[in-house]
Amino acid sequence: MLDIHLLRANLGNAAKELDLRGFYLDMSYFQKLVEERGSVRTNTQKLEENRNNISGRIGRLRVAGHGIDDGEIGNFLNQMKSILAQLSQAKVDLDKIECELQQFMEVIPNLPHSTVPKEGKNEDVRYWGTKKTSDSFGFSIKDHVSIGENLGLLDFETATKLSGARFSMMKGGLARLHRALAQFMLDTHTIEHGYTETYVPYLANSESLRGTGQLPKFEEDLFKIYRKKYEKEEGETDQKLQEENWYLIPTSEVPLTNSVRNEIVPLESIPIKLTALTPCFRSEAGSYGKDTRGLIRQHQFDKVELVQIVHPQKSYEALEQLVGHAEMILQKLELPYRVVLLCSNDMGFSAAKTYDIEVWLPAQNTYREISSCSNCEAFQARRMKARFRNESGKPELLHTLNGSGLAVGRCLVAVLENYQNADGSISIPKVLQPYMGGIDRLVA
């Protein structure tokens, strides 16, 4: 959520910047709401002040021994009638306007940082490694689906039987390779990059999803969980299905970042650096026909997430480091990649600045997103009321960052395609061999 005071003070500019993100900000509606709220609120508070005042006087008279039918008290009670009538109306009005304003604010995306390209074009920041093509392989390359299926270790048909489209099943060495990748990533981030390994719930409540910005705007991207809670009343045969507002996490950013929701953390406990390996669940609504083949776009995939919760003055420094941490995984795996700075209209809802890391996929002859690293500044912190006690002892909003470090399934795709051999076998990257019981090849 944006700072309402700042938004008000820079309304025109904000509207322009949001326009670059494809968001139309209704300035006059906003101004109307804010002004209306001001007057309704002042009015309400005046009435409350009156009420408290008279109530206190009655209290003091009662304590002094005056009866409830005392004339003076009766007089006060009379005055109170009209105050209370006005107050109840005022509260209804205030509630309504605050609700409207909240709804308005909650769906506005974050403002892009000044270094974010505005021309609608992503910027290549750097390239790493030498990309391999069919020429450099010296044989006709296969995509990860053929490789996995030929090995007999990747099985979409059975997964479809079990669940449906966009699920997968892996077996044997491939399943182990998948696990090895995740373990390797976790170990690297905890041992070398200083993150704290975290185990988190895979079901999150709506407050958490709201905190990181998935709700209320992107509910259709999520899987929602209903838990049956039966309420039986005497003589009633109907059972009411009560909704339990849980969602399958679309990323562990949700539980990790929300760990500081409604907290004021002490200055000395930041930066907080957390990592977790979790499954991620995405409904992929509206992506019919995209990446239907293979492991690229699934309803369920594993991801090692990096989250940093930092001092506002340190967040851009932290973003560069965080990208570096994610890159390190690809470097150790010796997978070619590039880093891309996203332009404002490609960024996610909560981000102020985002770098994508794209790994080279020879079979597609292209770079594909494998990590997205964002600084959300105070956008999520404001929604979450996540604060720290600053140098002068005052509570101040934190900055939050998150990035994939990395998406395990897509990383597996990259390994399969980049490490394939002419005979259909897969070489195991050196850094993964200790996680694979020392073997250096996956063969049919």
Add this chain to the structure above:
RNA sequence: GGAGAGGUGGCCGAGUGGUCGAAGGCGCUCCCCUGCUAAGGGAGUAUAGGCUCAAAAGGCUUAUCGAGGGUUCGAAUCCCUCCCUCUCCGCCA
């Protein structure tokens, strides 16, 4: 799932309708006192808003005692719903 007990400020803990945003203690900050230390004395010490002020300071004010409703002129206190914690029993990976 059944039975019971609870959820109050950074922490402990009092408070069952009225000068309560909340006694007391601990902790913390500042000051005083004291050769040093220990002890002692005093003041301060929640969060988010609004108004005031050139700004800061300050002042005034509203809300918040797990959450949300209700009763009442007035609720931490009474009633209802929900959430959470603890104890015992049952069930279970």
